[in-house]
Amino acid sequence: MKKSLFINAGIIALSLGLAFYPLGGYQEGIVILLCINCVAAMGVSILTGFTGIFTLGHAAYMALGAYTTAILTVRYGVHWLPALLAGGLIAILVAWLIGVPTLRLTGDYYAIASIGLGEAIRLILENWQSFTRGARGFPGIDPYTTRGLAVAMFAVLTILMFNLLDSRLGRELRASRDDDVAASLLGFNTPHSRMKALLISAFYCGIAGGLLGGYMSFIQPSMFDMMKSTELTAVVVFGGLGSMTGTLLGSAAITLIMEYFRDISQYRMLIYGLLLVVIMVFRPEGLLGNREIWDFLPHRSGTHSFGKGRRS
């Protein structure tokens, strides 16, 4: 109980720092991008890291969020805040439609379906010219994503995520990840558990997409392709499956490194690949493994976050 207070306070302190530390325009852009990427990565992390469902199509939910928000604000003059939430809700709706047939099964069915979903959504956005302007992209979005908004969204969603993981829902998701049969015999309706994780994850990615649209003020379908989807999953694996702070750390590290090598952008993917190979060789369980960052500190109580046990 006390720990949850510390975590929330820590997140708020970090966010205040991010929001008010004086930065130049370029660094401010990086902070915004950092927050957006972290929100999307958290979404993927709760599904892949904490529920054990691999996904290769989560950019599709970002695209849904981005386009919903963009179309609502530009065409219908809706205020950005309800538009942003609507983006998250549309992502939830589509995730539910995809989840109903695929999440009854365990294993990699969702991963396969998610590739199809990702490509299908992108192609629909590319070809529905009258509504989305197709491959030319959707310009003229009001740049509502300021540093303050991005950081505030990041703070709220991070606090919610850590709270949820440290609750009955967190235990439910981890149980169905670790052993589906045992979880169902402990009274969990495991397809429902997986569905809950997917819906939360789609919401996070939808919001991230909406924020991205407001930051770039221009979106196009190719921003949300397979490459983006694999990047999201790779970040989570990089940070460590089953570690939310690992996900945040990994996401931040990759965003910053990619930004650093922007000058030689044609080699960016090379560096990205190298980074993943290096981490897989030296820390196959990811940056933090399945621990949270404060589990590495010496502590008195002996309790690890989210019910993880000591090893001796």
Place this chain on the structure above:
Amino acid sequence: MENKIVLELSSVDMRFGGVLALDNVSFQVHEGSLTGIIGPNGAGKTTVYNIISGVYKPSSGTVFFMDQDITALRPHQITHLGIARTFQNLRLFARSSALENVMTAAQNRYRTSFLEAMFRGYLVPAARPDDDYRYSFLEASLHVGRWGRVERRLREKGMELLERVGLADRAEQAAGTLPYGMQRRLEIARALALGPKLLMLDEPAAGMNPEEVLELNGLITGIHRDFGLTTLVIEHHMNMILNICSHVICLNFGAKLFDSESDEDVDIMEIAKVREAVQHNKDVLAAYLGSDDAKEGEAV
């Protein structure tokens, strides 16, 4: 026995492709009894458990729990009604702490209420989430309201059960790193955390040395007595079953060989006689030892 029937299997068949794993198995378990199912490896004991708990659907036949047909229910629904089980090849959440394992089960406690059932128009009790162990999604995401209270209650319940099985000092240790015997006891604690009406233990003594088995016997009979819990135990170590169970069922090649309740010449209240009866039942011995009679029988 005058006691109420808690569990009843009626002519259950289970076929896996061409293999008949269970052949017309019927038996009853009475409230408050400690029933043992024995039989050699491959006799279909675990299959019986998988059918009762809903992991498998029988090819034919019916399973009743508290007068309710549960054959078609999904595993979690059966758990909600009050059946908890352990696993022969341990299925703990290995990376989670021992306490976390128990808490994961305790958060799913259900109550069965007649009142609710009558409102819905059923004659059998309906399962309803135990509100003492619940809180809403909103409370979970903001850590407000009942969250703190319920989490504390879950923790207390978990510690209480760990204490009962003698694992209180290992509460924070990852379940996968516990010694084997402790993992078995942790599984029992986890099953108890569901607050079941029927506890099914699947080979609880597998891989234990004789002293540990003795200790386990004490634990099982103790739990059976203290919680007043109807208990079903699978074992292929006959001695253990004969020492602790008042009702013994023997399976072999998927068929029921012997039931200490229906075999009239046995007074089931007297454990010693059960033992004698089992030990003098040629079929049971043949199933274990492969006597000459059995071989002849097969040849004919």
